Amino acid sequence: MNTPDELDALLAPPQVPADSQLRQRLRDETARRLRPRRTLQVAIIAAALGGCYAAGAGTVWALRSTPAPAVVEAPRNDMPAWRELEQSPQQIELAAEQSDGIDSAKLYLAAARKFARERGDWTAALRCYRNALDMSPEAETMVDPDNDDWLMTALKLSRREEIANEND
Amino acid sequence: MRDAERVWRERGLRAAVLAGDALAWQTWYDEAFAALDAYVVWRCGGLRDRADDALQETWLAAVRNLRRFDPEQASFVSWLRGIAANLLRNQLRATRRKPTLSLNGELPVVDASAQRERGERVALALAALPDHYESVLRDKYLDGRSVADIALERGGSEKAVESLLTRARAAFREAYGDE
Numbered sequence: 253m254n255t256p257d258e259l260d261a262l263l264a265p266p267q268v269p270a271d272s273q274l275r276q277r278l279r280d281e282t283a284r285r286l287r288p289r290r291t292l293q294v295a296i297i298a299a300a301l302g303g304c305y306a307a308g309a310g311t312v313w314a315l316r317s318t319p320a321p322a323v324v325e326a327p328r329n330d331m332p333a334w335r336e337l338e339q340s341p342q343q344i345e346l347a348a349e350q351s352d353g354i355d356s357a358k359l360y361l362a363a364a365r366k367f368a369r370e371r372g373d374w375t376a377a378l379r380c381y382r383n384a385l386d387m388s389p390e391a392e393t394m395v396d397p398d399n400d401d402w403l404m405t406a407l408k409l410s411r412r413e414e415i416a417n418e419n420d
Numbered sequence: 421m422r423d424a425e426r427v428w429r430e431r432g433l434r435a436a437v438l439a440g441d442a443l444a445w446q447t448w449y450d451e452a453f454a455a456l457d458a459y460v461v462w463r464c465g466g467l468r469d470r471a472d473d474a475l476q477e478t479w480l481a482a483v484r485n486l487r488r489f490d491p492e493q494a495s496f497v498s499w500l501r502g503i504a505a506n507l508l509r510n511q512l513r514a515t516r517r518k519p520t521l522s523l524n525g526e527l528p529v530v531d532a533s534a535q536r537e538r539g540e541r542v543a544l545a546l547a548a549l550p551d552h553y554e555s556v557l558r559d560k561y562l563d564g565r566s567v568a569d570i571a572l573e574r575g576g577s578e579k580a581v582e583s584l585l586t587r588a589r590a591a592f593r594e595a596y597g598d599e
Contacts, residue, residue: 259589262542262596263561266466270457274472279449281476282483283442 341366341373345380357387368401381407430491438486448496449479455497460504462562465542466535474511478504505554512547545595553588560585 339347341363348359364380367373381404385393393412395405436444457475464471481503482489489499546554559570571581 259593260561262538263557263592265458265462265562265564266539268461268466268468268471270453270461270468270472270475274475275453275457278476278479279446279453282449282479283445285480285483286437286445286486287440287442 341371341376341380345376348380348383353387357384360384360387364404365399365401368403374403377403378407385411426495427491430496433496434486434489434491452497452500456500456504459501459558459562460508462558463504463508463543463546465539465546467539467543470539470543474504474508477507481507501558505551508543509547512544541596545592548595549588549591552584553591556581556584557588557592 344359344363344366348356348363351359360380361384364377364384367380368377385407393408393415395408400408433444433448437448456478457471460474460478461468461471464474478500482500485503489496493499494502546557549557556570559565559573560567567578567581567585571578574581
């Protein structure tokens with residue numbers, strides 16, 4: 253093999269195309285081997301989601317299993333020292349009469365609300381509301397839309413007007 | 421296809437295939453099959469049976485290592501050809517060390533076909549060549565590219581490519597004659 257023609261013939265690409273069955277078989281085989289990658293990815297994603305779920309569930313469990321801290325209810329400043337809710341409005345009114353200052357005002361207010369809401373005794377409620385306002389400083393004549401009923405609102409507005417007139 | 425466009429496209433195909441898109445793989449496979457097959461058959465000296473084995477191993481290796489394929493470094497077909505070249509080189513080295521035996525393991529197989537003998541000698545000679553000789557012979561003979569085209573791609577002069585081809589042919593002639 254010395255001539256360039258012979259060498260060119262040896263290096264020329266052989267014309268022996270692949271069998272179509274081989275091509276198909278290799279395509280199927282390679283595609284099949286690539287499929288597990290997807291399965292694996294799906295498994296990884298599912299495991300990750302499962303892990304997130306487990307972490308969330310674990311957090312909830314941990315929070316629930318932790319004993320709730322004991323809550324010591326401090327007496328609220330706006331409430332009298334004793335539990336007027338367990339008593340009748342008459343008893344609360346009596347306690348108000350025996351108290352002084354702001355405590356007395358709060359007890360009258362509590363008694364008035366009980367008379368109005370539980371008994372529908374608006375006369376007694378009016379009496380207690382008036383006493384509560386008499387015992388309160390001027391700031392207490394501000395209308396409390398969340399707690400004041402129509403009677404107390406009317407009394408407060410009237411009282412504010414009286415105060416304003418006195419100042420004039 | 422411009423190189424940037426090829427990189428963009430092959431990057432997308434690679435991502436799709438790795439995500440499990442069967443249609444993307446079918447497209448890529450079909451596009452690359454003929455070019456890889458031609459190369460493997462050329463490297464096997466036209467021996468179809470040997471080429472079929474190498475082809476199968478190449479595709480399976482490609483699937484296993486697809487994550488390593490970087491479109492920025494080379495085209496998919498070039499990458500596949502690189503895998504095939506390594507496989508063939510290793511196979512032929514093993515063949516040289518271990519003479520073929522007949523079924524009873526006593527006598528060497530005598531292939532009467534001169535065509536087959538010639539094919540095996542071509543395969544061995546190509547496997548013995550350094551990469552830069554093999555690649556320039558591949559560009560010239562297998563891909564049928566002109567010297568000017570090869571020079572343009574390699575960023576060299578036509579004279580340099582001619583010189584390289586001359587040396588590559590001489591190396592091949594020597595390797596072929598030695599077998």
